[in-house]
Structures are given as C-alpha cells and as structure tokens.
Amino acid sequence: MVVPGMGKYGQLRLINSSVLIIGAGGLGCPAAQYIAGAGIGTIGIMDGDVVEPSNLHRQVAHATSRIGMPKVDSLITHLRFLNPLPTYMAYPFHLTPQNGADIMSRYDLILDCTDNPATRYLISDFCVLLQKPLVSAASVQKSGQLIVLNCPPSPQGVFDRPCAPCYRCCFRKPPPPSADLSCGEAGIMGPVVGMMGVAQAGEAIKILASGLHLPPERRSSDGGSETDTERNLTQPTLLIYSYDLASAVGPYTFRALKMGGRRRNCFACGEGSTLTLEGIRAGEPDYAQFCGALMPPPTAALTPEERITAAAYDEARRKGELPPHVLLDIREREHFSFGGIDGAVNVPFGKLLMNAAKIKRDGGEAEEVLPPEARGNGRDTPIFVSWG
Amino acid sequence: MGTTDNGNTIDITVDFSGGLEMLFGNQRRHSVSLPAVDSSGKPTNMTFLIDYLCTHLMKDPRVDLFVLDKHIRPGILVLINDADWELEGEETYELQPRDNILFVSTLHGG
Ligand SMILES: [Zn+2]
Numbered sequence: 496m497v498v499p500g501m502g503k504y505g506q507l508r509l510i511n512s513s514v515l516i517i518g519a520g521g522l523g524c525p526a527a528q529y530i531a532g533a534g535i536g537t538i539g540i541m542d543g544d545v546v547e548p549s550n551l552h553r554q555v556a557h558a559t560s561r562i563g564m565p566k567v568d569s570l571i572t573h574l575r576f577l578n579p580l581p582t583y584m585a586y587p588f589h590l591t592p593q594n595g596a597d598i599m600s601r602y603d604l605i606l607d608c609t610d611n612p613a614t615r616y617l618i619s620d621f622c623v624l625l626q627k628p629l630v631s632a633a634s635v636q637k638s639g640q641l642i643v644l645n646c647p648p649s650p651q652g653v654f655d656r657p658c659a660p661c662y663r664c665c666f667r668k669p670p671p672p673s674a675d676l677s678c679g680e681a682g683i684m685g686p687v688v689g690m691m692g693v694a695q696a697g698e699a700i701k702i703l704a705s706g707l708h709l710p711p712e713r714r715s716s717d718g719g720s721e722t723d724t725e726r727n728l729t730q731p732t733l734l735i736y737s738y739d740l741a742s743a744v745g746p747y748t749f750r751a752l753k754m755g756g757r758r759r760n761c762f763a764c765g766e767g768s769t770l771t772l773e774g775i776r777a778g779e780p781d782y783a784q785f786c787g788a789l790m791p792p793p794t795a796a797l798t799p800e801e802r803i804t805a806a807a808y809d810e811a812r813r814k815g816e817l818p819p820h821v822l823l824d825i826r827e828r829e830h831f832s833f834g835g836i837d838g839a840v841n842v843p844f845g846k847l848l849m850n851a852a853k854i855k856r857d858g859g860e861a862e863e864v865l866p867p868e869a870r871g872n873g874r875d876t877p878i879f880v881s882w883g
Numbered sequence: 884m885g886t887t888d889n890g891n892t893i894d895i896t897v898d899f900s901g902g903l904e905m906l907f908g909n910q911r912r913h914s915v916s917l918p919a920v921d922s923s924g925k926p927t928n929m930t931f932l933i934d935y936l937c938t939h940l941m942k943d944p945r946v947d948l949f950v951l952d953k954h955i956r957p958g959i960l961v962l963i964n965d966a967d968w969e970l971e972g973e974e975t976y977e978l979q980p981r982d983n984i985l986f987v988s989t990l991h992g993g
Contacts, residue, residue, distance in 0.1 A: 522993040610993045633990035638901045640990050665967075666989050670958025674948050674988070683992060691993075733960075735987060737900050737911070747898070747911070750985070753966040852944035 496533060505704035506534065512703040513537035515599060517590055517618060518608030519566040520544070521688035522632050522695060524556035524573075526606055529696035531574040531581055535703065538574070539602060541586035542566045553685035590614055592775045592782065595621045603708045606695050607631040607662075612669040613786040617775075619644065619662030623651060623763045624772050628708050630698045631662060634688035636681050639736040641694050642754065646728060647707050649757075651768050657729040658757040661764045665733070665754050672787040682829075687738045694734070729756045805836075808879065820877040821869055839881060840869040892916045893927060893980050897936065901988035903959065906943040913940060917978065926977040929961070929968065932984065949986075960987050 496506070514535050516523050519542035530538055546557045546569050556573040557566065565587040574583060586598060590609075599605060599621050607618050607629060615631070622629040628646035632639065642665065649658045702708055707728070733752040739745070762780075763770050770780075803811075811817050824831055824839040831841040842865060850864045862870055870876070897913045904911045917927050917935060933955060937946055947956065954974075955961055961968040962985040963976055978984075 518993055520993055608993050610991065612991045615991060633993055635990045635992035636902060638990060640901070666958075666960075668957035669991075670956065670988065671951070674956065674958060681992070688993060735900060739911075750900075750965065752960075752962050752985070752987075753970070755967050755969050849943055849945060852946075856944050 501704055508704050508706055509534050509700065510536045512603045512708070513539070513601065514604050514606060514699055514703070515539040515541065515602040516606045516608055517541045517614075518606075518610065519554075519556075519570045520550065520608065520610060521553040521634065521683060521685070522608035522692040523606070524554045524570060525689045525692035526608055526632075526696045526699075527570055527574055528556060528577060529693055530606075530699060531578045533696070533700045534578070535581060535700075537582045537584065537602075539584040539586060539598070540567045540570055541588070541590060541598070542570075543587065543589035553683060553688050555685075555689065590617060592617060592778065596625065596772045596776070599627060600625050602627065604628050604630065604699055604702060606699060608692065608695070611786070613782040615662060616669070616785065617782050620763050620770055620775060620780075621772075622648075623661045624770065624775075626650065628702055629662065630695045630702070632691040632695045634691050635683060637684055637687055637738040637740065639687050639691035639738075641691050641698070641734040641736075643698050643702070643728075643731050645764075646702055646731075647709075651764050651770070652766050654757070654759060654766065658764075659729050659731065660755060660757045661761065663763045664756075664758040664761045664765075665731075669786045684738055687736060690736060730754060803879070805881070809836075818877060819871070820879055821871040822879045822881060823865075823869055824881045826882060836881060840866075842866060842869050844882070891919055893919050893978050893982075895932075895978060895980070895982045895984060897932075897940070898983065898985040899987075900985060901990055903949065903986050903988050906941055906945065906949055907936075908942040915940070928974065928978065929963075929976045929984075930974045932978060933974070955986070958989050960989060961985070962987065 512535055514530050516527050516530065516539065519527070519540050523540070523542065527538065527540065544566050546562050546564050546566055548562055551557055551559065557569045558573070561569040561572065567585045567587040571583045571585055588594070595617065605618060605622055605627050607615060609615060609618065619629060622645050626648035628648055629644040631644055632641045634640070644659065644665070645661050646659050731754050733754050735750050735752065737748060739748070757764055759766050762768060822836060822839045824835045824841045825844040825847065826841070827843045827845065828841065835841065847864055854861070854863055871878070894914065894916050897915050899907050899911055907913065917932065919927060921927055921931050933950060937950055941949065949959070950956060963971045964983055965985070968976060
C-alpha cells in the first residue's frame with residue numbers, strides 16, 4: 496500500500512494505531528476487511544447479533560457455514576484469514592450507555608457501522624467526551640451517506656478556533672420513528688452499503704496515517720492548517736450516494752455537500768454543554784426517548800378470533816367453508832411479485848396509507864381506501880388480509 | 884410562468900434524495916418556476932418554496948413525512964447549492980435564479 500503520500504511513517508502510524516468498529520453488518524464487514532488489510536495494529540469489533548441467512552447478500556465477511564455464530568466471532572474468523580497480524584478484540588454485545596466509555600477510550604478512532612438513530616447519537620456523544628474522531632456511514636434501500644466528524648477532536652465547548660462538528664451538530668434531531676426505515680424492513684442493496692463501508696475504511700486509514708487523530712503537538716507537520724478548505728476538516732463534507740436502478744451512473748450519483756462547523760448551541764459539544772460521561776452512564780440523556788423508541792406499543796386491532804393462520808385459511812378454503820370474500824395481500828409490489836396465495840389482490844400497505852391520507856385531506860368514503868377490485872360486492876364482504 | 888429569468892419569476896431546480904423522492908412522484912429532480920416576490924411583495928424565500936412544494940409538487944398526501952408544524956421535519960437536511968442551509972440563513976434565504984435546492988433524508992441503517 497505504498498502510494499504518493501503514504502510511506503514508511505504512514506505505515507508505522509497504522510501499525511501503532513487502533514480502530515473500534517461498532518456494528519459487524521453491511522457497513523462493518525467491508526470496512527473491517529480493508530482496515531485489517533491496511534495493517535492497523537489493533538482492531539476491535541462490537542456487535543450483539545448472530546449471523547442470519549438474510550444478512551449474507553451484504554455482510555460479505557460472514558458465511559453460510561457460520562449462520563448462528565455471533566457476528567463478531569464470524570467477522571474476526573474471516574479477518575484472521577486475510578491478515579493474522581493485527582490484535583483482534585471481540586465485543587459480542589451491543590453498545591450501551593454503561594459499557595461505551597470504557598471500551599471506546601482504548602481506541603484511536605471509531606467507525607459507526609450501526610443501524611439505528613439512538614446508537615448513532617450515543618456513539619457521537621462518547622466521541623465528543625473522549626475526543627475521538629468518528630467516521631460515520633449509513634445506508635438504506637438505494638442510498639448511502641458518509642461523513643467524518645470530530646476530526647481533529649477538540650474539547651467540549653471550545654470556540655476560540657474553528658472546530659470540527661459532532662453528529663449532533665450536523666443532525667440535530669432524529670426523524671420521528673414513523674419516518675425512519677431500517678434495512679430489515681425497507682431492504683437494502685448490497686453494493687450500496689458495501690461502497691459506504693469501504694469508504695469508511697478509506698477515511699479511517701487516511702486519518703490514522705496522517706496522525707489527524709493526535710493532538711497537533713504530537714503530529715509531524717506537513718504544512719497547511721486544519722482550516723484549509725481543501726482539507727475539509729472543520730467544515731466536513733457529507734457524501735451521498737444515490738443508486739438508480741433505472742439509469743446508468745450519472746452526474747448526481749455522488750454528491751459532496753458542505754456541512755457547517757461546530758455549533759455553539761450543540762447539546763453535546765457546544766458552549767455550556769452539560770453532557771458528561773457520568774451522566775450518560777446514569778441514563779442522562781435518555782437516548783431511547785430522544786429517538787422515540789419508547790412509543791406506546793400499538794394496540795392490537797384484531798382479537799385472536801379474528802386471526803387465522805395461513806394453513807387454517809388454506810384448509811377452510813379448500814373445504815369450501817369460507818363465505819365469498821376478498822383476500823388482500825398488503826406486502827409491497829416487489830414482494831408480491833415473487834408469489835402469493837391464488838386469487839389475492841395486492842394493495843401494498845403504503846398505498847393504503849396514502850389512500851387514507853388522501854381521504855382525510857380531500858374527503859371521501861372510507862371504503863375508497865381500497866381500489867374497486869378489492870372491495871368485493873359491497874360493505875359486508877369479509878376481507879382476509881395477508882401480510883407475511 | 885416564464886422559463887427564463889425575466890424578473891417576474893425565478894427558475895430553480897429542486898432535488899430529493901434518500902427516499903424523499905417517493906413523495907414527489909419518484910422523480911429526483913424537478914425544475915420549478917416561482918414568482919420572484921410573494922403575495923406581500925417580499926422576495927421569495929425558502930419558507931415560500933417549502934409551502935409551494937407541499938401544495939404544487941407533492942404527489943403523496945402524507946405531507947407530515949416532509950413538513951411538521953410548518954417546518955421541515957426532523958431528519959431532513961436542506962442544502963442550498965450543495966451547502967447546509969444553516970450556512971445560508973435557513974428559511975429566510977432568498978432564492979436566486981438557477982439555485983439548486985436539495986432535500987435529503989438522513990439515513991440510519993447499515
Ligand atoms: Zn456538536
């Protein structure tokens with residue numbers, strides 16, 4: 496890996512540095528491969544999940560033969576084949592407000608490869624307090640995002656020079672839970688999330704090789720100041736990748752967006768911030784509540800008598816025990832395209848929501864939430880709904 | 884409305900990304916002509932644009948996936964000519980001909 500600007504001293508810095516990868520999924524797998532290949536001395540992997548078959552299309556370091564194994568162990572097994580020399584540290588559990596500070600403080604740089612807003616805010620807050628650079632990426636469906644935060648790190652509340660922003664500076668509030676999509680339910684393209692994970696490794700290697708994770712006095716100077724616009728440190732770039740299934744790579748496939756610097760009123764790194772390690776450990780702030788995870792559980796709309804299993808439905812239908820009815824399949828069109836129960840009408844749930852919102856806005860009859868072909872012969876026609 | 888900058892209208896492009904394009908007919912890029920001044924005679928700003936998008940361009944009736952309490956909902960970044968709109972004055976930014984405005988929802992998956 497000898498290229499212009501990356502010589503012996505850069506390589507030595509990599510050997511002497513340590514990276515913690517939080518999340519061993521679609522971002523963490525490709526990121527870890529290149530981190531291990533670069534010869535970084537110590538690599539920590541944290542994840543509480545086990546390998547599942549539906550992960551394998553994007554979580555490229557896992558394998559069919561390791562289904563059911565903790566992802567952390569599966570990933571480290573793979574990395575040891577690539578490069579046995581680094582010290583690998585396994586943390587087979589999820590990051591919590593209680594375990595984070597102790598583990599993260601042992602590393603030079605953190606990769607956020609997680610999959611939910613609450614953990615992302617928690618990681619960023621620890622990075623502010625522990626003064627660690629953070630390479631953050633995310634991906635859902637056909638989009639990806641990447642940004643380097645907190646690099647170089649500076650203490651909370653410092654504003655006498657331009658400082659790099661934290662995650663909260665750039666993304667002040669999480670979306671309402673109803674507007675957020677996780678990869679499991681929304682789907683994700685393997686190459687899109689893979690591209691973002693590889694880019695995270697690239698950013699991490701760059702930061703560590705040039706010593707940007709170190710305080711300025713321990714960094715050998717190469718000229719240029721941290722506020723140089725070309726170096727993008729105190730006003731980082733958010734890279735977004737939009738993958739369009741219907742067109743070739745185009746002028747807007749990648750966009751580089753200029754973000755602001757550290758915000759004076761940032762909850763975590765701003766002036767007079769009350770965020771502390773002790774506070775986080777004691778449950779302040781409440782990340783789950785901030786991100787809306789503590790929404791009241793949805794009330795069950797159907798009684799057990801109103802529910803029927805697919806097998807029981809099939810049997811009753813074959814015996815002719817069912818009255819004339821409509822069978823509605825509310826999965827997305829793409830799922831339905833793989834097959835459904837004979838005679839089912841596909842009206843995706845999103846379409847139902849849209850219709851309901853339209854009736855609420857423009858007025859109309861409640862049954863118009865269904866297209867005519869899914870209404871049967873009037874109001875009394877029973878409807879069976881299939882969503883599995 | 885005209886298609887050139889004749890003083891009465893402002894022509895801009897509006898982009899949606901990160902899944903927001905689904906609310907706007909699954910189209911990522913829209914050319915939009917706005918009146919140069921609003922009904923009270925003030926130069927057209929971002930507040931005007933956001934309202935215009937909701938009433939004229941949004942195909943999906945779920946407006947709350949884009950706007951909550953008359954402001955862009957949390958979890959959406961707004962970029963004015965590829966820079967975070969907080970660098971440009973956010974809702975008070977007065978639109979200029981050929982501006983590019985990008986709305987992108989922030990992602991959390993991985
Ligand atoms: Zn901050």
